[in-house]
Amino acid sequence: MSDFDVIVIGAGPVGENAADRVVRGGLTVAIVERELVGGECSYWACMPTKALLRSGAALRAARQVPGAREAVTGDLDVAAVLRRRDAFASNWNDEGQVSWLESAGIPLYRGHGRITAARVVEVTGADGTTTTTLTARHAVIVATGSGALVPDIEGLRDAKPWTSRETVAAKEVPARLAIIGGGVVASEMATAFSRLGSSVTMLARDGVLHLNEPFVGEHVAVSLREKGVSVRIGAEAGSVKRNDDGTVSVILTDGEQIEADELLVAIGRTPNTQDLGLENIGLTPGAWLTVDDTMRVDGVDGWLYAAGDVNRRVLLTHQGKYQARAVGDVIVARAKGEPVDDAPWGRHAATADECAVPQVVFTDPEIASVGLTAAKAEAAGLRIRVVDYDLAATAGSALHAEGYRGHARMVVDEDRKVIVGFTLVGPDVAEMIHAATIAVAGEVPIDRLWHAVPAFPTVSEVWLRLLEAHGR
Template sequence: MSTYDVIVIGAGPVGENVADRVVQGGLTAAIVERELVGGECSYWACMPTKALLRSGAALRAARQVPGAREAVTGELDVAAVLGRRDDFASHWNDEGQVSWLDSAGIALHRGHGRITGDRVVEVTAADGTTTTVTARHAVVVATGSGALVPDIEGLRDAKPWTSRETVAAKEVPARLAVIGGGVVASEMATAFSQLGSSVTMLARDGVLHMQEPFVGEQVAASLQDKGVSVRVGAEAGSVKRNEDGTVSITLTDGEQIEADELLVAIGRTPNTQDLGLENIGLTPGSWLTVDDTMRVNDWLYAAGDVNRRVLLTHQGKYQARAVGDVIVARAKGEPVDDAPWGRHAATADERAVPQVVFTDPEVASVGLTAAKAEAAGLNFRVVDYDLAATAGSAVHAEGYRGHARMVVDEDRKVIVGFTLVGPDVAEMIHAATIAITGEVPIDRLWHAVPAFPTVSEVWLRLLEAYGR
């Protein structure tokens, strides 16, 4: 039996950051991982996904600028795109990540971890051997989430693609059907249509419907312009994998759609089904409820997707830093500041969550939408501006189309929400994140002068529309 100050179950970006933080704080840490060190983001999500999308985005950008447009010939080289994706996924080899753990002084136990009692984790290796590790201070669950496959007749038997199979695909299917209209569905519809697939998107609730309404409208229109069949309101009733390997999807209205592969992207489920939660009075397969220090009970913590606060890698890493610091503080008997915006509290998960959707056009948002501000009972004002009306947009690309919205809390005179949709807006969102997190008064933002001519000039235009 081995004993450490902290045991982390899950070696994705969240688990790695927790372990690194506690080691830097002077404690010992071990990570338990049943798959690849580096987790979902490194091999099946963030990095390879953006690599798949980037080549098409670069080609689009070049074609929108006269002079560059004339220099571009041909279409995307699919093999080269997939090869670059493989490079960003480290060819699904975690040797580099394991080397980093060693250099950081973090122990690695490979195998499936199950909690068997207070501060006790049993690790079952691939060969069936078991090892028991114990924690002096804390166990942190950072096992993330997996794709949710709904109870549609025949769906599981049809072995559909989830985000994992889609991102790691070795070939591009001639016809791809997508069930879902959210981030993964929209990004993969974008990527595979760029790579040559004929894509049908069954978006029952609409495209990116959790964003501001104009976002889904612009992204859906762009997808349709690229040949994607966007079927808003369409719902799969049953699915069948045919003898020739193709897939038949029967909609609830009786229409049948044929495809070579089917991606299901309707949501996520926590990876807690076989974690031993029943041994400590919790429900297997459930999301783990935490406070702002990510604590479940006096020794158990949960960070990242598994606590369902925000299912985004960067927010999970933010939580990891908070939970690592608070574990060190509590282990050393130091006072913990649990007040809002305290160093050990992950309160930005409720106030200032930035997100980028790498579709064409891109979507970048942070904070509240107008609908969420209304639901929160805020006295708010919405200010909109056409991104194409800035001088920087005209320079950036011919035919630039986009939109910007800020949501202002009128009682406090601070921005609480900001949304951009348009080409290459991803790099602009951090300014809004700082404004919201720092609660910068509107009057002070007048002194943050945007450079001319850039697309960021929209900040000045929004303030002008808001008025003094």
């Protein structure tokens, strides 16, 4: 049995950051990981997916600028794109991440971590034998993330569909790819694989990126169709069959049959808590873990915390890392008997999860947003004003790319005169969203934003145009 101040289950970016904050605060910590150190983001999500998308985005950008367009003599080199993807996934080798843990003084326990009692974690090796029992003096942090949700569609599981993992790590590009889903993963992979040569059919029952502002899905659907993607809004899979020749048949609820070489299911996520031992501490296995703003789990007597996807607050890596910093600091403070500032501005409280979450969808065009949509702001009871502007109408947009198309929306709380939501659609808008994140998180008054003058000629000139449209 080994004793530590804190035990972290899950060595993805969230677990790593939480452990690092605990060590920096002067406590001891152990981290448990059953797969690769670095987690989903490093090997099957953020990094390799953006590597798959970046080459096509660069080619698109070159073709939209006269002078550069003429220098482009061919299409994407698929093999080179996949090699670059492999490099960003470290060829699915975690030696570099393990080395970082060692340098930070964080012991790694390889195996499946399971809570057997309060502050006790049992680590079972790959061969099924118990290797170590760990005890925590102060806290256990669950950072096990989430996995792809595979719905109960007839024949789907037997057909062995791709999830985000298999798609991102694919060694070959299928001639025909069918996608069930219309969210972020579905839209990004439709973009990536259509660029790489697949004939893509996207079955978007609820629409494309329907949780965003309505114009977002409209822009992306138009762009995907221009690239040859068959975007089927409202189409629903009724059953799936893997044929003898390895192809896949998707039978829609209206009887139509879609044929593909591979099928990606991308309809949502499920928490990795199925075999975590939650039943031993009065919680439900397979459930999301509900937490307060300090990431402390409800229904447990103060020692269990959960950060990242597993608490379902925000399923984004950067917000998980933000939560990890907060939970690490608050555990250190509580262990040392120091006061914990739970006020909205306190560094021990992850309040941005409620009001200022930035997200980028790396489709073509890119989607960058932060805060509330207009619909969500109204549902929250805010008296808002929505200000829209054609992003292509700025001088910077015309210089950036020929035929630039885009849109900007600012959602203003009229009672407080602050921005509560901001959405951009357009080529290469990802790098613009942090300015809006600062405005939303900092609750910068509209009157003060007039003094944040955007440089000319840049696409960021849209800030001035939005303020002009809003008026003083």
